[in-house]
Amino acid sequence: xxxxxxxxxxxxxxxxxxxxxxxxxxxxxxxxxxxxxxxxxxxxxxxxxxxxxxxxxxxxxxxxxxxxxxxxxxxxxxxxxxxxxxxxxxxxxxxxxxxxxxxxxxxxxxxxxxxxxxxxxxxxxxxxxxxxxxxxxxxxxxxxxxxxxxxxxxxxxxxxxxxxxxxxxxxxxxxxxxxxxxxxxxxxxxxxxxxxxxxxxxxxxxxxxxxxxxxxxx
Amino acid sequence: xxxxxxxxxxxxxxxxxxxxxxxxxxxxxxxxxxxxxxxxxxxxxxxxxxxxxxxxxxxxxxxxxxxxxxxxxxxxxxxxxxxxxxxxxxxxxxxxxxxxxxxxxxxxxxxxxxxxxxxxxxxxxxxxxxxxxxxxxxxxxxxxxxxxxxxxxxxxxxxxxxxxxxxxxxxxxxxxxxxxxxxxxxxxxxxxxxxxxxxxxxxxxxxxxxxxxxxxxx
Numbered sequence: 001x002x003x004x005x006x007x008x009x010x011x012x013x014x015x016x017x018x019x020x021x022x023x024x025x026x027x028x029x030x031x032x033x034x035x036x037x038x039x040x041x042x043x044x045x046x047x048x049x050x051x052x053x054x055x056x057x058x059x060x061x062x063x064x065x066x067x068x069x070x071x072x073x074x075x076x077x078x079x080x081x082x083x084x085x086x087x088x089x090x091x092x093x094x095x096x097x098x099x100x101x102x103x104x105x106x107x108x109x110x111x112x113x114x115x116x117x118x119x120x121x122x123x124x125x126x127x128x129x130x131x132x133x134x135x136x137x138x139x140x141x142x143x144x145x146x147x148x149x150x151x152x153x154x155x156x157x158x159x160x161x162x163x164x165x166x167x168x169x170x171x172x173x174x175x176x177x178x179x180x181x182x183x184x185x186x187x188x189x190x191x192x193x194x195x196x197x198x199x200x201x202x203x204x205x206x207x208x209x210x211x212x213x214x215x216x217x218x
Numbered sequence: 219x220x221x222x223x224x225x226x227x228x229x230x231x232x233x234x235x236x237x238x239x240x241x242x243x244x245x246x247x248x249x250x251x252x253x254x255x256x257x258x259x260x261x262x263x264x265x266x267x268x269x270x271x272x273x274x275x276x277x278x279x280x281x282x283x284x285x286x287x288x289x290x291x292x293x294x295x296x297x298x299x300x301x302x303x304x305x306x307x308x309x310x311x312x313x314x315x316x317x318x319x320x321x322x323x324x325x326x327x328x329x330x331x332x333x334x335x336x337x338x339x340x341x342x343x344x345x346x347x348x349x350x351x352x353x354x355x356x357x358x359x360x361x362x363x364x365x366x367x368x369x370x371x372x373x374x375x376x377x378x379x380x381x382x383x384x385x386x387x388x389x390x391x392x393x394x395x396x397x398x399x400x401x402x403x404x405x406x407x408x409x410x411x412x413x414x415x416x417x418x419x420x421x422x423x424x425x426x427x428x429x430x431x432x433x434x435x436x
Contacts, residue, residue: 098327
């Protein structure tokens with residue numbers, strides 16, 4: 001049993017990764033980031049889940065860095081969240097510059113601090129088109145540097161790197177997971193909007209699995 | 219003239235890098251991090267210098283991440299700063315886990331946001347023995363990932379990577395820099411202590427250049 005850090009946003013991908021790591025017998029430390037996302041509701045959901053699983057969970061406030069990297073509609077309140085499918089050009093406004101390198105480097109620091117061997121995160125093939133820092137070559141190169149950046153090598157583990165969102169959901173459903181305990185919508189309202197790129201992808205994944213999403217939609 | 223970000227702590231190495239980048243004709247954006255260091259005095263000095271140079275300067279508060287990576291005497295108030303030379307084993311307590319990957323990833327995000335081409339930082343050969351994330355192989359691998367992590371490649375530039383501290387100082391003195399405008403001591407008191415690893419290294423660098431350090435010591 002290895003001690004591992006799981007970057008856990010509260011969304012369905014990292015929710016599945018979290019459970020995958022637990023099922024694989026690891027000693028899991030969940031790590032969430034509050035970067036001022038409008039969908040901060042996912043952090044509330046994340047905290048409930050880790051409490052239920054009785055695993056350690058840190059939520060780190062990194063909102064101060066928005067002063068540096070604020071070119072994204074995910075953290076700005078003056079920009080509308082684009083609607084429609086991820087592949088559309090407008091979705092590029094949801095890209096936070098260097099987001100995954102920042103989150104991974106913090107998670108690696110945490111892993112070194114607690115003596116963990118690996119950092120798990122939930123990049124998948126559906127993200128490749130729009131997010132450069134979700135591609136396999138990015139993960140490979142982060143692994144290359146993560147092996148030598150500290151006295152102890154830390155592995156970057158991305159269990160669903162070559163799977164799409166529907167396949168992740170399939171694995172989660174096979175594990176018996178309840179996706180009511182996840183939050184995906186980029187708009188942080190009471191119910192999911194069903195229209196933003198994140199909602200559209202989520203609903204497509206459920207449709208591909210011939211299942212109904214247990215979440216309430218507007 | 220390229221737009222570049224310089225990670226600038228206020229210490230003598232990054233002070234020299236900052237001026238090197240300016241002399242090389244770049245459009246320099248200085249970036250400092252407040253990570254709760256006891257020697258926060260270096261940030262005050264840094265702000266004075268950038269004001270004098272009339273260049274943009276951001277100081278980002280990342281103290282929240284100490285909750286994640288707090289195993290270091292540089293940020294803890296309950297651990298004594300070790301005295302003596304850097305190479306001694308006790309100096310390992312001054313290592314902040316994954317520090318440079320974290321700072322570089324934030325600086326890369328900033329560079330992307332402002333359309334800069336490169337991030338300069340002040341690692342040098344004297345750091346290699348104690349800090350894994352100051353070695354040439356670390357810089358190489360950070361460059362490898364930084365080229366593909368965003369839509370625009372960002373270069374990691376380390377002008378003094380193969381030089382030691384005395385050689386950096388030699389270059390700075392040749393540029394006519396006044397090292398009174400720098401702060402090195404790990405203890406954040408009025409005058410430099412002259413005993414911590416940072417002070418010892420600094421004094422050795424001045425001695426190697428047959429020059430007297432303009433700073434006041436206790």
